[in-house]
Amino acid sequence: MLEGKNIILGVCGSIAAYKTATLVRLLIKAGANVQVVMTPDAANFITPLTLSTLSIRPVYVDYFKPDTGEWNNHVELGLWGDAMIIAPASANTMAKMAGGLVDNLLTAVYLSAKCPVYFAPAMDLDMWKHNSTRANIAAIQQFGNILIPPGSGELASGLHGEGRMAEPEEIIAFVEADIKGKLPLVNKRILVTAGPTYEAIDPVRFIGNHSSGKMGFAIADELASLGAEVTLVAGPTAQISKQKSVKRIDVISAAQMLNACLENFEHANACVMCAAVADYTPANVATQKIKKHDDGLTIDLKKTIDILKTLGSKKQPGQVLVGFALETENEEQFAIEKLNKKNLDLIVLNSLNDAGAGFKSDTNKVTLIDRQLKKTVYDLKSKTEVAKDICAKLLQLIN
Template sequence: MLEGKNIIVGICGSIAAYKSAMLVRLLVKAGANVQVVMTPDAAEFITPLTLSTLSKNPVHINYFDRSTGEWDNHVALALWGDIFLIAPATANTLAKMANGLCDNLLTAIYLSAKCPVYFAPAMDLDMWKHPATVQNVAKLQAYGNILIPAGTGELASGLYGEGRMAEPEEIVALLSDQLKKKLPLADIKILVTAGPTFEAIDPVRFIGNHSSGKMGFAIADELAHRGADVTLIAGPTSQTLKNPAIKLVNVTTAAEMLEACTHYYPQHTACIMSAAVADYTPVTVAPQKIKKQDAVLNIELTKTTDILKTLGESKRDDQLLIGFALETEKEEEYAVEKLRKKNLDLIILNSMNDEGAGFKGDTNKITIIDKHLQKTIFTLKTKTEVARDICEKVIQLLNP
């Protein structure tokens, strides 16, 4: 959720400033761009060099650098930020923010900020409970600022109680959750399948196909990026997850994929079946490696269960089911037939006759057909871009 976000981290003069080093590190690790702003007193508790190293950016402290004659433009920095996070926020800084005082760079940026402002208080128990602090916090919340509640525990004074700054891991998790709630697919559970299936002939050989899993993994990643809770059922593939929030279920055979799909689909709002599931599987699997002896080897095959059709038969009115059709002839005719027979909401057609489409490559060319036979034709794009187009269609269907 934080990847690519511009986050201003404001640090005030508190012993809790030591936690800010870990906070900055976690934000950078999550993919955020971080600029640190310190009050002059904060530099007495933790060095700007530490925070500059961790954030990979110069630290901002003063309006004006007398050694260089340069002015630190607080307005430009405020406009840069997607989030302004003040942690730790002392009683002194909270009072200034609540009453519009602006005697340092941090408070100047606060008054100029148009982005959401989060503040994580840090102070002793009696200061936190003082009516003035309580009133200032209430005023800041009334202004639209977001409180990250103070924790309870041992304080720097030796007392035990409320007032300690939230832990860095808690702050990062809260920011991620807040951002996720604003996304179009927030908390919607979506099931995705990807890759091929391998149907064993003997312990070392199998029947498979050329599916790389790239399309399914790209779809799962894009859905998660838009806030969905994604479960990805993947056949044998070398692809790896970019988003650790995606639940990965590994399978090998068509039978295993069927079992996983029928287990997970009832708990999900939508399912996108991009896996290339084998249509046939050997009737028997040799217990030992088959030796090359005869000029001809005959293997008896039997049809696998049609997973897409099985899910379509159990699909509820509140669920979506989306399938893929990779065709080599009569592409649109076969895709529409599949759409109707399998009770799908969308069919995503790609043709092996289109250069750059199909298995293994990094590009694809699709046509999306809905159950009303309205079709949208797309140009050749990267699979990441194709995944975005598919997700836009899913959002339209879920939020008409």
């Protein structure tokens, strides 16, 4: 959930600030970009140099950079973040957050932030229980900010009770769960296929196609970023998922891809069949390498089982099935025939006649046609952007 996200980490003056070194490392490990902003007092508990080294970014403490006098732009910082985490959030800073007081860079960034703001309080037991603290927390939450509750245990004062900041691992888990819970495809299972299939002629040679798998992998990554549980059945390809949550099943042949799809389709809410599956496979596969002769070579082919049509025949009410049509002539006619013949809910049409579309390229130009034959034509875009368009339409169909 944090992969590629821009996280602003606000650090306040508290003994719990020592935990932010671990927190930064966990955020970086999760794939986030981390910008640390500290209050001046926080620098007494952990050095900016430590957090700068771990975050691989300069740490901001003051409005102005002491060496150059340049302005640390709190407005730009607030717009940059996908999320802001204030940890530890001291009683002093929470009072400022509740009252809108801006006397340091951190509170200025907080007031400028357009993203969700999480705060993890850290203070002694009596401070935590004080009515003014409770009122400030209630006010901060009313503003839409999200409390990461403190834990209970031994405190720096020697007292035992509530007030200790949540552990870094708990903060990461809390934020990820909160982000995921708000995503539109959370708890949805989606099956995606990608890449080519290779149909063996002998142990050395095969029949294949030029599919790189880029489009299917982009779709799988986009669906995962929307919260879906994605199973990706991939033919032979060098592509790698950017989203670590994607469950990948590697196959080689059309038969193997069919089996993998049948094993996962029943429990899927949707299936996006992006793979370029071979229509034919050798009727007989030689067990030894076929030697070259002066005469020509004839290979008998048989049809492979149509995976898309098979899934369409097994589709249950509520399931959404998406197919692809790569055409060279009569594009819309053939795509609509495929849509109806294979019981699809949506077909993605692209033509090899369009420059920049098709196999191996980083771009694609598609037309989406649904069951009602509503057609949406898109301009040439990167495959990442095309994946967003396809997934936006899929989201409508699922809902």
